[in-house]
Amino acid sequence: MSTAKTGVGxxxxxxxxxxxxxxxxxxxxxxxxxxxxxxxxLRPGERLIExxxxxxxxxxxxxxxxxxxxxxAEGLVVAEHNRGAMVRTLDRQDVLDxxxxxxxxESYACELAASRATADDxxxxxxxxxxxxxxxxxxxxxxxxxxxxxxEANRQVHAAIIGxxxxxxxxxxxxxxxxxxxxxxxxxxxxxxxxxxxxLFHQLIRDMIAKNEPLRAAQLMHEHIMMGRxxxxxxxxxxxxxxxxxxxx
Amino acid sequence: MSTAKTGVGxxxxxxxxxxxxxxxxxxxxxxxxxxxxxxxxLRPGERLIExxxxxxxxxxxxxxxxxxxxxxAEGLVVAEHNRGAMVRTLDRQDVLDxxxxxxxxESYACELAASRATADDxxxxxxxxxxxxxxxxxxxxxxxxxxxxxxEANRQVHAAIIGxxxxxxxxxxxxxxxxxxxxxxxxxxxxxxxxxxxxLFHQLIRDMIAKNEPLRAAQLMHEHIMMGRxxxxxxxxxxxxxxxxxxxx
DNA sequence: TAGACCCATATTGCACACAATCCAGCGGAC
DNA sequence: GTCCGCTGGATTGTGTGCAATATGGGTCTA
Numbered sequence: 001m002s003t004a005k006t007g008v009g010x011x012x013x014x015x016x017x018x019x020x021x022x023x024x025x026x027x028x029x030x031x032x033x034x035x036x037x038x039x040x041x042l043r044p045g046e047r048l049i050e051x052x053x054x055x056x057x058x059x060x061x062x063x064x065x066x067x068x069x070x071x072x073a074e075g076l077v078v079a080e081h082n083r084g085a086m087v088r089t090l091d092r093q094d095v096l097d098x099x100x101x102x103x104x105x106e107s108y109a110c111e112l113a114a115s116r117a118t119a120d121d122x123x124x125x126x127x128x129x130x131x132x133x134x135x136x137x138x139x140x141x142x143x144x145x146x147x148x149x150x151x152e153a154n155r156q157v158h159a160a161i162i163g164x165x166x167x168x169x170x171x172x173x174x175x176x177x178x179x180x181x182x183x184x185x186x187x188x189x190x191x192x193x194x195x196x197x198x199x200l201f202h203q204l205i206r207d208m209i210a211k212n213e214p215l216r217a218a219q220l221m222h223e224h225i226m227m228g229r230x231x232x233x234x235x236x237x238x239x240x241x242x243x244x245x246x247x248x249x
Numbered sequence: 250m251s252t253a254k255t256g257v258g259x260x261x262x263x264x265x266x267x268x269x270x271x272x273x274x275x276x277x278x279x280x281x282x283x284x285x286x287x288x289x290x291l292r293p294g295e296r297l298i299e300x301x302x303x304x305x306x307x308x309x310x311x312x313x314x315x316x317x318x319x320x321x322a323e324g325l326v327v328a329e330h331n332r333g334a335m336v337r338t339l340d341r342q343d344v345l346d347x348x349x350x351x352x353x354x355e356s357y358a359c360e361l362a363a364s365r366a367t368a369d370d371x372x373x374x375x376x377x378x379x380x381x382x383x384x385x386x387x388x389x390x391x392x393x394x395x396x397x398x399x400x401e402a403n404r405q406v407h408a409a410i411i412g413x414x415x416x417x418x419x420x421x422x423x424x425x426x427x428x429x430x431x432x433x434x435x436x437x438x439x440x441x442x443x444x445x446x447x448x449l450f451h452q453l454i455r456d457m458i459a460k461n462e463p464l465r466a467a468q469l470m471h472e473h474i475m476m477g478r479x480x481x482x483x484x485x486x487x488x489x490x491x492x493x494x495x496x497x498x
Numbered sequence: 499t500a501g502a503c504c505c506a507t508a509t510t511g512c513a514c515a516c517a518a519t520c521c522a523g524c525g526g527a528c
Numbered sequence: 529g530t531c532c533g534c535t536g537g538a539t540t541g542t543g544t545g546c547a548a549t550a551t552g553g554g555t556c557t558a
Contacts, residue, residue: 024330025512050540060513065540066318073322075418081273082519082540097416101357108353167346169324169429173422180418274542298509309543314510331510331549 025063030070037087044089074176099229102177107218112165114214121164125206128156132199157202274312279319286336293338323425348478351426356467361414363463370413371459377405378451385444406451
């Protein structure tokens with residue numbers, strides 16, 4: 001119809017959406033909704049109304065529906081027959097379990113990467129590490145923007161390692177497992193010390209991969225992710241809150 | 250429109266479809282297509298034409314489309330934009346990797362189950378083991394039917410263990426990971442000795458879960474699955490065949 | 499003969515309309 | 529007062545039509 005933009009759309013989530021990449025309808029909807037969930041605009045337990053989202057994005061319900069189903073397949077939202085979909089709610093145990101699962105999958109990826117990584121793979125990892133370091137040092141930026149840069153570089157490091165594992169299915173599982181517990185990332189707040197430590201672990205892991213030390217690489221990655229888990233638990237879920245699990249009933 | 254049955258529909262796949270359970274459109278399509286893939290009626294590389302499947306099942310393209318997307322999310326088929334979907338092709342390395350992944354995930358499930366299983370969980374496992382044994386002893390059945398029974402009991406055992414892990418996300422990942430490499434199950438042919446061994450391992454694993462021995466349960470499960478892998482490799486992919494990877498280009 | 503272009507056709511992508519279902523709020527009966 | 533059933537609105541499920549896109553074969557040219 002009209003090409004008029006309502007101000008929403010791809011621009012509404014600057015995170016994982018490649019800028020300027022013309023996306024097909026379902027993908028646009030997918031990225032947008034996922035962004036809304038990750039950045040907290042859609043909170044756990046909130047319903048996803050196809051019609052409303054479609055209107056927001058200037059699409060019909062069909063591609064929106066498809067996007068919602070993709071998110072449901074990933075586990076980011078739960079859908080029930082004839083009752084629509086809502087953002088998944090997580091209790092403390094779910095968060096613990098999700099991180100443990102991610103730690104195991106991603107340390108397996110490290111193990112594989114240590115045997116399979118090519119020079120190009122290592123370069124990709126190095127690039128991510130470099131960007132991470134750069135972002136760390138840009139203290140003149142406003143926190144939100146700096147956090148976004150760090151987050152992006154962090155993803156790049158992890159994605160590069162996963163890519164080096166040459167295990168398509170594992171990569172697929174991880175792509176959904178990584179964000180699932182980050183429904184809270186809006187609340188996330190890493191201390192400088194913790195960020196430095198992440199940077200260090202990235203480098204250590206990278207070196208173990210380069211040196212063909214599958215087990216040590218895997219163990220470092222496991223520890224790295226569990227540290228992330230502890231932080232989330234400490235800062236977002238300090239005790240045993242129903243914070244996350246509201247809106248359920 | 251008319252309620253006339255053309256003789257296809259739910260009846261066309263007797264395998265995984267619960268008989269008599271009235272399923273909604275997408276689920277019917279999902280089960281049917283999945284069944285066709287697993288039993289070999291749809292071969293790796295073959296295209297999934299929405300229109301044709303819809304006609305076969307007396308549905309419109311919409312629910313079929315949704316089912317195809319579900320299968321794509323699971324990784325059983327691959328879909329490309331504007332080019333439709335086809336049954337996934339796997340080379341030898343993919344099969345190796347998939348089994349290793351499944352072994353790790355499912356041994357993790359065992360580990361959790363050993364700490365978390367309730368009496369009911371154990372009963373469910375026992376029931377599966379019992380059915381497995383029963384099916385083993387029914388040598389009067391024709392091989393296909395007996396294999397179906399064994400297969401079903403086997404699934405029950407594994408599903409019960411995964412259920413006992415109380416890790417919803419893990420269960421979800423496994424539900425797709427388990428069948429992925431079984432695109433070959435049409436060709437599968439277990440020897441009596443191997444089936445007895447599987448039965449034994451099920452029991453051993455069950456006992457370790459009951460005795461709260463997470464590590465031993467996990468290691469037995471890992472070994473159990475890797476044995477399955479070796480069998481598939483030996484019987485279906487004896488050397489380095491392109492068997493599986495035809496139709497790709 | 500080899501290669502590039504073009505068009506016919508098969509198939510998917512998307513929008514829209516209608517049917518089926520669910521849920522909340524209300525009124526009546528016990 | 530509480531419980532039950534009903535009804536209206538909101539939302540999802542599904543069928544269908546048309547537009548957009550890929551694919552394969554045929555023809556024309558060098």
